[in-house]
Amino acid sequence: MATTKAYAVHNSTDPLQPWNFERREPGVNDVEFEILYCGVCHSDIHQVRNEWGGSIYPMVPGHEIVGKVTRVGTGVTKFKAGDTVGVGCFVDSCRTCDNCKDGQEQYCSNGHSQTYNSFEQDKVTPTYGGYSKSIVVNQDFVLHVSDKLPLDAVAPLLCAGITTYSPLKHWKIGKGHKVAVAGLGGLGHMAVKFAVSFGAEVTVLSTSANKEADALKLGAHKFVVIKDEAQLKSVTNYFDFIIDTISAEHDYVTYLSFLKTNGVQICVGAPPTPAAVHVFNLIGGRKSLAGSLVGGLPETQEMLDYCAEHNIVSDIELIDIKNVEDSYKRMLKGDVKYRFVIDMATLS
Amino acid sequence: MATTKAYAVHNSTDPLQPWNFERREPGVNDVEFEILYCGVCHSDIHQVRNEWGGSIYPMVPGHEIVGKVTRVGTGVTKFKAGDTVGVGCFVDSCRTCDNCKDGQEQYCSNGHSQTYNSFEQDKVTPTYGGYSKSIVVNQDFVLHVSDKLPLDAVAPLLCAGITTYSPLKHWKIGKGHKVAVAGLGGLGHMAVKFAVSFGAEVTVLSTSANKEADALKLGAHKFVVIKDEAQLKSVTNYFDFIIDTISAEHDYVTYLSFLKTNGVQICVGAPPTPAAVHVFNLIGGRKSLAGSLVGGLPETQEMLDYCAEHNIVSDIELIDIKNVEDSYKRMLKGDVKYRFVIDMATLS
Numbered sequence: 001m002a003t004t005k006a007y008a009v010h011n012s013t014d015p016l017q018p019w020n021f022e023r024r025e026p027g028v029n030d031v032e033f034e035i036l037y038c039g040v041c042h043s044d045i046h047q048v049r050n051e052w053g054g055s056i057y058p059m060v061p062g063h064e065i066v067g068k069v070t071r072v073g074t075g076v077t078k079f080k081a082g083d084t085v086g087v088g089c090f091v092d093s094c095r096t097c098d099n100c101k102d103g104q105e106q107y108c109s110n111g112h113s114q115t116y117n118s119f120e121q122d123k124v125t126p127t128y129g130g131y132s133k134s135i136v137v138n139q140d141f142v143l144h145v146s147d148k149l150p151l152d153a154v155a156p157l158l159c160a161g162i163t164t165y166s167p168l169k170h171w172k173i174g175k176g177h178k179v180a181v182a183g184l185g186g187l188g189h190m191a192v193k194f195a196v197s198f199g200a201e202v203t204v205l206s207t208s209a210n211k212e213a214d215a216l217k218l219g220a221h222k223f224v225v226i227k228d229e230a231q232l233k234s235v236t237n238y239f240d241f242i243i244d245t246i247s248a249e250h251d252y253v254t255y256l257s258f259l260k261t262n263g264v265q266i267c268v269g270a271p272p273t274p275a276a277v278h279v280f281n282l283i284g285g286r287k288s289l290a291g292s293l294v295g296g297l298p299e300t301q302e303m304l305d306y307c308a309e310h311n312i313v314s315d316i317e318l319i320d321i322k323n324v325e326d327s328y329k330r331m332l333k334g335d336v337k338y339r340f341v342i343d344m345a346t347l348s
Numbered sequence: 349m350a351t352t353k354a355y356a357v358h359n360s361t362d363p364l365q366p367w368n369f370e371r372r373e374p375g376v377n378d379v380e381f382e383i384l385y386c387g388v389c390h391s392d393i394h395q396v397r398n399e400w401g402g403s404i405y406p407m408v409p410g411h412e413i414v415g416k417v418t419r420v421g422t423g424v425t426k427f428k429a430g431d432t433v434g435v436g437c438f439v440d441s442c443r444t445c446d447n448c449k450d451g452q453e454q455y456c457s458n459g460h461s462q463t464y465n466s467f468e469q470d471k472v473t474p475t476y477g478g479y480s481k482s483i484v485v486n487q488d489f490v491l492h493v494s495d496k497l498p499l500d501a502v503a504p505l506l507c508a509g510i511t512t513y514s515p516l517k518h519w520k521i522g523k524g525h526k527v528a529v530a531g532l533g534g535l536g537h538m539a540v541k542f543a544v545s546f547g548a549e550v551t552v553l554s555t556s557a558n559k560e561a562d563a564l565k566l567g568a569h570k571f572v573v574i575k576d577e578a579q580l581k582s583v584t585n586y587f588d589f590i591i592d593t594i595s596a597e598h599d600y601v602t603y604l605s606f607l608k609t610n611g612v613q614i615c616v617g618a619p620p621t622p623a624a625v626h627v628f629n630l631i632g633g634r635k636s637l638a639g640s641l642v643g644g645l646p647e648t649q650e651m652l653d654y655c656a657e658h659n660i661v662s663d664i665e666l667i668d669i670k671n672v673e674d675s676y677k678r679m680l681k682g683d684v685k686y687r688f689v690i691d692m693a694t695l696s
Binding site for chain 2: 098099104107109167170237253261264267268269270271274275276277278279280281282283284285286287288289290291292293
């Protein structure tokens with residue numbers, strides 16, 4: 001066991017504060033690495049505050065993790081000390097179900113082990129995430145990260161990146177498609193970058209008129225303010241796909257009306273309350289409301305390699321870990337362009 | 349103009365009663381035919397009673413129509429007097445939008461002309477449906493019907509048949525797929541026949557335990573009573589597709605839980621109230637909730653030809669038109685196996 005410094009919460013109302021805990025010694029197939037950067041995901045807030053229920057305390061949040069390998073187990077063939085690596089939203093899975101065998105560990109039928117607020121596959125050992133100095137993860141759940149890119153801006157690719165990359169690839173979205181990105185936050189800004197990179201015509205749908213310049217700078221071709229009736233008409237029956245990154249309550253019927261025949265609204269954000277969907281809105285144009293969850297290991301590696309090749313990273317604001325509570329407050333106000341990343345050197 | 353006998357309603361509370369009205373003389377491209385049989389669709393009840401709003405009176409319902417050609421216009425090349433023909437849910441469309449050009453007239457962007465309770469493309473001339481002795485329809489919206497099959501049992505193919513055939517074809521459902529058919533009524537029994545014919549493993553999901561023998565007789569491989577917890581467990585994460593034919597309110601979350609990863613619940617029935625769908629239920633397995641509306645002209649002809657080749661028809665109960673109100677009452681109690689068809693010879 002090796003003592004690791006971290007920031008943690010001990011119940012749903014406490015602030016995040018320094019906490020030292022023991023990481024396991026690297027096993028035969030484990031990779032230990034020093035965490036350099038960890039992104040701050042909106043789901044960290046939900047879980048820290050137990051807004052989804054079932055939170056496990058103490059909790060060390062963080063699942064957008066980049067660092068340098070310090071030690072590897074004797075059976076590790078894929079990594080060596082000094083390698084730059086990443087870990088995303090999960091650190092193990094059953095490895096035996098059809099989805100795991102298919103490299104879709106995010107849909108593991110027996111329940112994958114999330115990077116934090118979860119248990120290892122033994123179902124008793126809690127997992128602790130990336131707001132910490134080091135982590136030990138089985139080599140099969142560790143990803144290679146290119147040193148060509150700024151590593152702080154790579155961290156959010158491990159969640160926000162793969163969450164938007166995966167559905168774009170699954171639905172084969174690219175040239176010839178008209179794609180809307182609903183919501184321009186951590187997920188939305190990555191969806192714009194990828195959809196543009198894949199050759200689609202990209203429109204950002206937002207409730208905030210003041211995000212237009214940013215949307216266009218990110219590469220979007222059009223910008224539509226959701227509250228402007230005239231602008232809404234211009235996109236009725238217009239899109240092949242909507243990447244819906246909004247996790248606040250919103251009117252699904254309105255968004256579905258923007259889809260043309262056979263269009264698909266792909267939800268990667270999920271409001272806490274059920275969506276009210278009139279089935280007529282789907283039937284009338286053979287439309288679909290779909291969901292997508294991060295991505296499997298092979299696809300996450302593919303995404304990281306694609307980003308290195310095409311020079312794609314997240315737009316970030318690097319913060320001191322002491323300011324993580326403040327970053328939560330700013331995120332809840334939408335005051336972030338577009339991802340906070342913790343500089344783990346500030347955790348001392 | 350030629351006077352035609354029909355059964356019609358004059359407002360939302362009156363019963364159906366005899367009504368004589370004028371059909372147009374066949375124009376250059378029109379086909380006039382004597383109606384032999386007309387199926388009774390659940391949507392007839394909704395529209396007669398104005399349950400969807402916007403009903404146009406007087407209304408002659410009926411959009412599952414089979415008959416024999418009596419006269420054709422001088423420009424008609426596809427049909428001649430004596431031919432056996434059918435007409436389904438619509439009788440014209442804009443013919444210029446992308447969907448119409450693609451043979452997907454059911455999704456006409458400018459609004460197709462439904463067979464009744466609608467207007468011709470001039471947007472002023474009301475359309476009157478199949479509870480009548482004759483009809484005049486542009487040749488492009490008339491279908492060839494094989495005389496190899498019993499024509500009374502063919503009539504429901506024009507709505508119930510194509511409504512279930514089209515999504516099975518669109519989603520390429522067949523061998524290797526596990527398909528659930530939710531609800532065993534007019535649509536459901538056709539979904540079972542087609543899905544079995546296409547080689548899928550078919551399970552009927554029903555709230556009525558007493559439909560099991562019928563489901564198996566129709567070709568289904570399994571039958572699951574939706575209210576039996578143990579049976580429900582056996583189909584959790586089980587199906588590739590659910591063909592949801594239920595038009596009463598039901599719990600979409602439960603049905604979505606029956607889908608495996610990447611599964612699609614295809615709604616062809618629509619409850620009057622919005623579905624409450626928790627987006628987490630879609631995200632967790634990259635699932636989709638989709639809808640599908642009847643089918644276009646080319647696909648409807650393909651379906652009729654497929655049925656003639658594979659000896660597929662609807663299970664029907666032939667009725668006297670005087671009993672059509674009684675048939676509505678029985679349908680509302682679920683007392684129909686599986687479609688009422690009006691013998692138009694009884695309209696005198």
